[in-house]
Amino acid sequence: MDRTPRRKQGIPEDVPFPVTPMLDMAFQLLAFFILTFQAPTRETRIDLYLPTTPIALPGSSPGQAKPRPNLPAETVLETDLMVRAEANDRGVLKALTLNGADVPDAEALGLRLRRYASVLDGKPLRVYLVADDRLRYEEAARLIGACSSAGVAAIRLADAGDRRSPQQGRP
Amino acid sequence: MVRRRNRGEAKVDVNLTPLLDIVLQLITFFMMLVHFGTKIEGASAGIRLPVAPAALPGSELALDRMVVTIDARGALVVGEEAVQGRMADAWWAEQAQRRRDGLETLGGPGAELPTLVIIRADKDASYGAVRKALVSAQERGFAHFTLVVLRSLR
Numbered sequence: 001m002d003r004t005p006r007r008k009q010g011i012p013e014d015v016p017f018p019v020t021p022m023l024d025m026a027f028q029l030l031a032f033f034i035l036t037f038q039a040p041t042r043e044t045r046i047d048l049y050l051p052t053t054p055i056a057l058p059g060s061s062p063g064q065a066k067p068r069p070n071l072p073a074e075t076v077l078e079t080d081l082m083v084r085a086e087a088n089d090r091g092v093l094k095a096l097t098l099n100g101a102d103v104p105d106a107e108a109l110g111l112r113l114r115r116y117a118s119v120l121d122g123k124p125l126r127v128y129l130v131a132d133d134r135l136r137y138e139e140a141a142r143l144i145g146a147c148s149s150a151g152v153a154a155i156r157l158a159d160a161g162d163r164r165s166p167q168q169g170r171p
Numbered sequence: 172m173v174r175r176r177n178r179g180e181a182k183v184d185v186n187l188t189p190l191l192d193i194v195l196q197l198i199t200f201f202m203m204l205v206h207f208g209t210k211i212e213g214a215s216a217g218i219r220l221p222v223a224p225a226a227l228p229g230s231e232l233a234l235d236r237m238v239v240t241i242d243a244r245g246a247l248v249v250g251e252e253a254v255q256g257r258m259a260d261a262w263w264a265e266q267a268q269r270r271r272d273g274l275e276t277l278g279g280p281g282a283e284l285p286t287l288v289i290i291r292a293d294k295d296a297s298y299g300a301v302r303k304a305l306v307s308a309q310e311r312g313f314a315h316f317t318l319v320v321l322r323s324l325r
Contacts, residue, residue, distance in 0.1 A: 049315055
């Protein structure tokens with residue numbers, strides 16, 4: 001006699017699917033991403049490398065009667081460009097020139113530098129930035145940023161009254 | 172006379188599917204925004220950063236970093252004090268010496284310190300003040316700098 005029970009033919013029972021643990025894990029993940037969330041910021045940076053070469057040091061200490069060495073500028077006419085920035089008494093940019101040619105603003109300076117860089121065929125482009133010390137830092141940062149975004153390989157920072165280049169660096 | 176039928180406890184089924192759906196949408200949203208990169212440290216309270224175009228930084232921030240704040244008058248902000256002139260030079264010398272002493276144990280620093288100096292300068296500070304700060308730092312052996320600016324909105 002066959003005693004195996006026969007399965008009932010019919011509609012299968014509902015299979016319970018516990019959503020609660022899944023929701024719990026989802027909340028855990030959400031909490032993690034909320035806690036690690038960082039609001040987007042407009043901050044960015046301009047990297048500068050200013051090597052501590054002898055040319056970068058200032059002149060002799062005050063009180064010592066040593067003439068300032070007249071260091072010859074190591075310029076290469078082909079790849080070195082001079083950017084001069086003059087400011088008025090309020091620190092606003094009054095005049096900007098690139099190798100003697102007038103440039104309206106930092107954006108135009110960036111465009112011209114990009115054109116120079118494309119013409120140089122891979123040679124590193126170097127810029128001497130001679131700026132009035134009265135110039136506002138924001139204007140100077142725009143000029144340095146324009147050089148950086150144009151692909152300038154090295155920037156030398158100097159003030160308008162110093163013929164030497166106290167600093168030499170690359171962005 | 173109306174008799175109220177005892178209806179008993181009504182079973183309430185909460186539909187969790189839409190809730191789960193919204194939660195997963197939120198997770199996806201925050202996942203898209205997550206950024207595990209290095210944040211430029213240092214607070215800019217009281218300092219208004221300049222807006223300047225900048226190329227994408229070429230490298231991640233180094234481990235050894237030092238944040239320097241320059242206020243609108245061009246003075247170096249050390250703690251809650253603003254220092255200028257010889258006190259600023261002395262501060263740079265002290266910072267450089269500390270790092271050299273620390274690097275002695277690792278075989279001595281070279282001519283240049285590997286420290287990255289993060290400069291947060293107010294946009295109204297003069298270029299001369301920032302340049303002098305860079306010169307002071309450079310004289311003490313710091314060679315790696317980064318200027319923190321705000322990206323232009325356009």
